[in-house]
Amino acid sequence: MVDQSRLWDAHAAAEYDTPGQGMFAPEVLGPTVEVLAGLAAGGRALELAIGTGRVALPLREAGVAVSGIELSEPMLARLREKAGADEIPVVHGDMTTASAGEGFSLAYLVFNTISNLLTQEEQVECFRNAARHLAPGGCFVIELWVPQLRALAPGHGGTVEVSEPGYLLVDTYDLLRQQVVSHHVRFEARVDGARGARLNRTPHRFIWPAELDLMAQLAGFQLESRWADWDRSEFTADSASHVSVYRLPR
Structure with a gap:
């Protein structure tokens, strides 16, 4: 089994941030933050694999209280250069098992990161862990590529x-x-x-959308929405990625 914490080492963390470019570009982050802030609906948000704070920092600036879980100590250290533990609390641990509390309105996992879990069992446990963190009616958002x-x-x-x-x-x-x-x-x-x-x-480990939906059902979620991107464009058979919103019953 690959040790993901070793993949995301100090060298990877140092090269991860590309301010204003690529996945850090305003046209990428702006719609992402807008969607997530709307789904949080005034409640608290949890980012699984929070990394260096690419999404968490602008989401917090948008008025959402954000916590996180992160396996990589070097990635977390980079986040701590930007925000203290009082601003964005983060639990160091595995997103399939680590606990950051309960009662969140929103949990999210972006930029294909669920595929870093290399077995179906781990991916299912990630859904179950997200469910444990959420209040009734809370939602779990996943951004993921479609196998080409x-x-x-x-x-x-x-x-x-x-x-x-x-x-x-x-x-x-x-x-x-x-x-x-x-x-x-x-x-x-x-x-x-x-x-x-x-x-x-x-x-x-790549995941077909239908398989992802079944994982969600095993954890008690139902699919609420699926878009091709954060701009809420239509998801089709030709879409290269998707943003999927799953919700727990109230």
Whole structure:
């Protein structure tokens, strides 16, 4: 079993934040925070795998009281450079088992992070742990990519997802175990003028939307909404990702 806390080490934490760009861009964070603040409906929110505070910090600025759970100590240390424990309380632990309290109106898990759990059993336990934190009628929001298996050529087990100057992303698939390994290759100039390459690999377990819905039912949730993105655009068979809102009965 892969130790996720070792994957998200000090080096990964130092490179994670890209202020104003990529997933930190205002056009990405703005709709995310708007949706989550609306679903919190004046109550408290819990972010599973809170990381360096990409979403939690602007959500708190929007007036939502946010707590978190985080497995990686280096990622948590980066968050603590931005906000103290009195501002955003965080429990250091596994999002499948760690407890940050009860009575939350909203729990959320963004940017594909549930796929960092590499077995179906762990993913189900993540839903159950979210349910334990929520008040009756509370909701759990998951942002997740849709497996792009149609892009796999016959006889090939991988796809090139990104190819741009200085960076290459290749995903390789184990279809029987629903496992994907993302191979991140970054090309860098060395001091001697030569070019070198640095390779990082991150494993995932991909989940079909229907399987995700069944996991939710096992934890007592029902699907309330599913969009293709945080702008609430329609989810279709061609959507590459989804934002799914699950709710507990009142």
